[in-house]
Amino acid sequence: MAHMPRQIEEDRRRIDEVLRRIEDARKASPERFLPIVGPVKGQVLYEAAVKVKPRRALELGTLVGYSALILAKADGDCAILTVEENPELAEEAKRNFEDAGVSDRIEVLVGDAKKAVKDLSGPFDLVFLDIWKEDYVEVLDDCVALLRSGGVLVADNVLQERPALHEFRRRVLSHPELETEVVEVRDGMSLSTKL
Ligand SMILES: C[S@@+](CC[C@H](N)C(=O)[O-])C[C@H]1O[C@@H](n2cnc3c(N)ncnc32)[C@H](O)[C@@H]1O
Structure with a gap:
């Protein structure tokens, strides 16, 4: 951090401000369902991205x-x-991306992710899967097809005890093109590297 160029430091400070604002809004209005990944699992996602250094990342499930x-x-x-x-x-x-000064490099596609993964062209270096859990299995193979070899699929909530996630865990752990680690943090995240 001490040697980080000033502009990068300033960019990250703006992003942090918006992240804190979203966390605070969730605490202040618990009646609003705001299922963000949160700071603890967010750190796992952050570390995965730092490691992969993605030039192109795809996220399914934007929320705010x-x-x-x-x-x-x-x-x-x-x-x-x-x-x-x-x-x-x-x-x-989009408003949050503008406030954070990153709207020039985050594009929001409004539509059904199940269709988008069939229409999009890869390769992506990282895919973050965080839509409704009943649809994880349906999009898994398309997500894998969109990843480059060595790219990483991160999926949220995988340790929740729901039939859809049980099936997703089974498939992601036995997928012939993936090497998967399930991280026991909160309700779980899977990190799968495409072989
Ligand atoms: C758990 S939230 C995403 C949280 C977000 N990734 C975060 O951590 O800040 C799930 C979001 O996915 C969206 N969603 C669910 N199913 C979807 C689908 N098939 N296509 C596109 N968006 C979907 C929901 O509207 C919701 O905003």
């Missing part, structure tokens, strides 16, 4: 942009495409 901001903070040169089906949330995320 919290996790996309973590990806933007991890690598200042990463172009991020994030997919959200709810247009109002997508607009809120």
Whole structure:
């Protein structure tokens, strides 16, 4: 941090401010369902992105942009495409990206991620999967196809005891193109490297 160029430090400070604002808003209004990845699992996502140094990242499930901001903070040169089906949330995320000064490198695609993964062209260096859990299995193979070899698929909430996630764990751990580690942090994250 001490040797970080001033501009990079300033960019990260702006992102941090918006991240804190979203965390504070969640605490202040618990009645609003705001299932962000949060700071603890966010750190796992951040470290994965720092390691991969993605030039192109894909996120499925934007909500208000919290996790996309973590990806933007991890690598200042990463172009991020994030997919959200709810247009109002997508607009809120765009405002957060503007406030954080990163709207030039985060594109929000409004639509169904299940369709988007079939239409998009890869390769991506990192994919973060965080849509409704019932749809994880359906998009898994398309996510793998969009990743470059050596790229990483991060999936949130994988240790929740729900049939859909049980099946996702089974598939991601036995996938012939992936080497997967499940991190026991909160309700779990899987980190899968494409072989
Ligand atoms: C758990 S939240 C995402 C949280 C966000 N990744 C974060 O940590 O800040 C899930 C989001 O995915 C969106 N979503 C769910 N299913 C979707 C789908 N099939 N296509 C696009 N967005 C979807 C929901 O509207 C919701 O905003």
